[in-house]
Amino acid sequence: MRERLFQLLSKVFDMRLGDINESLVKEDVYKWDSLVQMELVTEIEKGFEIQLSIDDIMSMDSVQKIIEVLDKYGVKANVPA
């Protein structure tokens, strides 16, 4: 699941897959603005077939936080592959 998430983040953030890691925060990602946040939400919801709450969407400001949010929805993004 983690690889799927990282591939998704690589696509949305327009970054190389190798540059995506758990310690990445919003401020580190040049492209991560309010519009990309919306794209991130739609891609995550489509990719993992879940529907995020508005509070969870608002809380996603780092890769680690995204992993924690996905975990709440039963998506084990902290597990490799």
Next chain:
Amino acid sequence: MSQPNLSLSHKIALVTGGASGLGLAIANTLAEAGATIIVIDCNQTKLKDLRNDFQKECVDVTDQEGMQAAINKVMNANGRIDILINNAGFIYNEPLINLTKAQRQHDYNAYKKIIDINMNSVFLTSAMVADHMIVKRTKGVIVNISSISADGNAGQTAYSAAKAGVNAFTKTWAKELGPFGIRVVAVSPGFIETPSTTQALSESMLDSLIKRIPLRKLGNALDVAHTVLSVVSNQYINGSIIPVNGGLVL
């Protein structure tokens, strides 16, 4: 080949300025297609005359707190809003420089008021409703009633600017909200035979205008209302400004 589905059964539609003129025609047309209608209008008397099955809220669309309270009430009563028709507006004529008046320059307070009514209210209402649509994951549609004047109409500095702004909103929000399945479309009427048009234009102005319209007649409110129904029903129109003007080019 299947027929287009224009049924709006189980859809919740909010129409601003829906107590008279174009807004009323739109509200009635959407109701005939099966939608539950909520009308927001600042004219209490005209609201009382509406069909009993319409939900009614008496609010001025420029009143941010009043609108938020009304929309929250609508959400509590209906659970969601599928269709927003930003129709409320006010036609106003004043040139930038008026050589027949001692105060030649366009009145700034009037300018601000017209921008407030015709453009800022669309921003406020759309932001409030789109927020609910995203939270509720409603794949809704916002229809902005624009105007042919958005292309620039002599004598309508403020109104033209406001409607051009509404067109810009439409294209911007279509891009922003599209990924959530929310469509944003504008319907842009030309000169339509409504009380506000006939009040805003003298008979001689209307006559000369009609001569410039290729179809040689004003439109009527149903021409616009049927276009609104069509864009609400068509699931692939997004970010478009649909003209309904008899072929008139300003």
